[in-house]
Amino acid sequence: MDFFFSLEALPPITDTTETVCGEEAMTTIKSTCSRCGDVKLQPSDLALELDPAEDSGTYRFACPTCQQVQRRPANARVVSVLLATGVPYEVVRSDQITETEIAQFAEALGKDVDFISLITSTT
Numbered sequence: 001m002d003f004f005f006s007l008e009a010l011p012p013i014t015d016t017t018e019t020v021c022g023e024e025a026m027t028t029i030k031s032t033c034s035r036c037g038d039v040k041l042q043p044s045d046l047a048l049e050l051d052p053a054e055d056s057g058t059y060r061f062a063c064p065t066c067q068q069v070q071r072r073p074a075n076a077r078v079v080s081v082l083l084a085t086g087v088p089y090e091v092v093r094s095d096q097i098t099e100t101e102i103a104q105f106a107e108a109l110g111k112d113v114d115f116i117s118l119i120t121s122t123t
């Protein structure tokens, strides 16, 4: 598996040009397309998928040259750098436990308890 990501090796990808004469600072994120090699991206070109159970995640971007969607693992450091540059993120749950499921579970527990007390009361 190829794993290229300049973030690993380089100190911040961030090419944050200091504001000059009112121009907005632009953050350039350098990454690598498996077909095209080095590509330069804006934070809005990337999306982070975060797993709340871990401090790492995955980031993805569409290569500006070939449009192929690339996905790369992001460790905690990469995640924090990407978040700091304003990359949008979404939370992906791997444990599949949702609040609804917890509520349903609690509800089911309650029913069980009632059921048991029902039995014990009839005996």
Ligand SMILES: [Zn+2]
Pocket (backbone or CB within 6 Å): 033, 034, 035, 036, 037, 063, 064, 065, 066, 067, 068
């Ligand atoms: Zn490409």
